[in-house]
Amino acid sequence: MGEMSSGAGSYPISVRFDREQRIGRLWGIPFLGWFVRSLILIPHLFILSIFGVIVGLVMLVAWIPVLVNGAFPGWGYDLVGGYYRWSVRVTAYLLLMVGPYPPLGTDPGYPVEVDFDRSTRLNRLWGIPLLGMLVRAVLVIPHAIALWIVGIVAGIIIFFSWIPVLLFGRYPTLGYEVVGGYLRWSTRVTCWVLLMAGPYPPFRLGE
Numbered sequence: 001m002g003e004m005s006s007g008a009g010s011y012p013i014s015v016r017f018d019r020e021q022r023i024g025r026l027w028g029i030p031f032l033g034w035f036v037r038s039l040i041l042i043p044h045l046f047i048l049s050i051f052g053v054i055v056g057l058v059m060l061v062a063w064i065p066v067l068v069n070g071a072f073p074g075w076g077y078d079l080v081g082g083y084y085r086w087s088v089r090v091t092a093y094l095l096l097m098v099g100p101y102p103p104l105g106t107d108p109g110y111p112v113e114v115d116f117d118r119s120t121r122l123n124r125l126w127g128i129p130l131l132g133m134l135v136r137a138v139l140v141i142p143h144a145i146a147l148w149i150v151g152i153v154a155g156i157i158i159f160f161s162w163i164p165v166l167l168f169g170r171y172p173t174l175g176y177e178v179v180g181g182y183l184r185w186s187t188r189v190t191c192w193v194l195l196m197a198g199p200y201p202p203f204r205l206g207e
Helices: 032-040 043-058 063-069 072-094 132-139 142-161 160-167 173-193
Strands: 013-017 112-116
Touching: 013 173, 032 043, 032 072, 032 160, 043 072, 063 132, 072 112, 072 173, 132 173, 142 173
Parallel strands: none
Antiparallel strands: 013 112
């Protein structure tokens, strides 16, 4: 397996991609590759829809250890973090960013990885029921605007990304930079709102 992603950042939520992997060139057949991948991902999508309900229920009580101890609970990282790790992997597979079919779970050997620094501390006031996450949701509005703009660029790159896959069996470096960066950025913002990190997320695509 090649080196995972770009640079070594210090933010407590990390999303990394193995850029050196090979991808079957037939997946690059225009539209057909994406269509077939979307079909074979149906089991993942079904399980993730159920998993998402569980995550929603977990978030009803995950604020308690933040309010009491100033830290997101370990079981919260297992469940909520596991859900987002799985979701990012499924999305990356659908977009041709990865070769191997994603595992039904969180296999640490997969070439797309999402890690959380479980030692990060939070101000206990963020754990005030509903208010803490509501304030965080308001504070990330600038991120939402920036991500909307980046998302347009990422969509254009996605539309043409099948070409290097078909010709060379590789996902383009620009795709990892922008599309992968979009997934990284949006994951950090979402998980920050859910109290899984202390520092405000950076405005950047890279690590």
